[in-house]
Amino acid sequence: xxxLEHFDPKNAVIEKIIEKGGWVNCHAHLDRAYSLQKDTFSFxxxxxxxxxxxxxEMKKNSSVDIIYDRMARAIEYFIEQGAQAVGSFIDVDEVxxxxxxxxxxxxxxxxxxxxxxxxxxxxLKGVIDPKAKEWFDLSSDFVDIIGGLPAKDFGQEEEHxxxxxxxxxxxxxxxxVHVDQFNTDEEKETELLARKTIEHGMQxxxxxxxxxxxxxxxxxxxxxxxxxxxxxQLHVISCPTAWIDHNRTERLAPxxxxxxxxxxxxxxxxxxxxxxxxxNDIYKPFSDGDLWTELRVMLxxxxxxxxxxxxxxxxxxxxxxxxxxx
Numbered sequence: 346x347x348x349l350e351h352f353d354p355k356n357a358v359i360e361k362i363i364e365k366g367g368w369v370n371c372h373a374h375l376d377r378a379y380s381l382q383k384d385t386f387s388f389x390x391x392x393x394x395x396x397x398x399x400x401x402e403m404k405k406n407s408s409v410d411i412i413y414d415r416m417a418r419a420i421e422y423f424i425e426q427g428a429q430a431v432g433s434f435i436d437v438d439e440v441x442x443x444x445x446x447x448x449x450x451x452x453x454x455x456x457x458x459x460x461x462x463x464x465x466x467x468x469l470k471g472v473i474d475p476k477a478k479e480w481f482d483l484s485s486d487f488v489d490i491i492g493g494l495p496a497k498d499f500g501q502e503e504e505h506x507x508x509x510x511x512x513x514x515x516x517x518x519x520x521x522v523h524v525d526q527f528n529t530d531e532e533k534e535t536e537l538l539a540r541k542t543i544e545h546g547m548q549x550x551x552x553x554x555x556x557x558x559x560x561x562x563x564x565x566x567x568x569x570x571x572x573x574x575x576x577x578q579l580h581v582i583s584c585p586t587a588w589i590d591h592n593r594t595e596r597l598a599p600x601x602x603x604x605x606x607x608x609x610x611x612x613x614x615x616x617x618x619x620x621x622x623x624x625n626d627i628y629k630p631f632s633d634g635d636l637w638t639e640l641r642v643m644l645x646x647x648x649x650x651x652x653x654x655x656x657x658x659x660x661x662x663x664x665x666x667x668x669x670x671x
Contacts (some may be wrong), residue, residue, distance in 0.1 A: 361656035369663025372620025525558035
């Protein structure tokens with residue numbers, strides 16, 4: 346009697362990822378990687394909006410060389426894992442000034458032949474305040490992708506997105522925007538981003554980063570949103586381990602977890618990629634940048650076991666989202 350053939354789905358996914366050129370990490374914050382210190386570990390329990398300010402002290406104390414060393418350590422680890430590309434936001438504001446830009450330039454010069462690297466500007470101070478706008482404009486010339494965080498300009502989210510879109514159009518660049526990060530049905534930032542994408546004629550050039558609040562909405566709204574996202578040709582980046590720890594609340598919502606609903610988006614024709622987000626900092630102290638861990642958390646939390654599609658999320662979809670043609 347012949348033995349039953351054993352099937353290992355992890356190996357099947359990994360083999361396909363290798364066939365497609367290797368991992369693509371679409372979203373990180375490499376200038377903050379490995380910045381956690383013993384005396385800042387207590388910050389890790391702070392609310393997300395508090396952390397937007399708590400990183401300022403770390404940024405003040407970060408020289409170009411320190412930032413470069415952090416980024417290089419992370420890049421070397423991704424290369425070790427067989428990554429072909431990585432996309433990272435970098436902080437550019439009155440606190441960090443241009444130090445992350447200088448470190449990022451050195452990273453491209455050092456590792457550019459080993460891995461494709463794309464940078465986006467992190468706008469933790471928003472884009473409307475005059476001083477913040479000044480740094481946004483300066484960084485927009487350097488980065489490959491225009492980055493956004495509309496929640497930072499609360500009450501002026503539409504104006505925030507208008508600035509991003511107009512800047513991207515004038516410079517011929519893509520747009521990546523942090524949206525729907527608080528896992529509540531009060532948030533409809535992904536919808537707003539899709540509508541603004543259509544309004545500015547930026548179809549197929551804009552990516553929603555995270556979109557975890559989508560799962561907190563009723564099914565009817567979610568599927569209407571997916572149709573709108575398809576009309577906008579809006580892409581999505583999921584960062585599973587960055588959000589699986591989202592605090593529980595007493596707010597009533599459809600049964601869901603705090604991970605981007607990849608299992609619904611992909612069958613609906615939406616391009617989904619993935620990323621690690623923060624690594625060993627006050628946002629994600631235990632995150633180590635392991636790419637298989639990210640994919641494993643995604644597939645388990647979404648109960649999504651399509652081997653071919655999972656390998657696409659980890660490779661070719663990421664290249665598309667980062668604007669890399671191979």
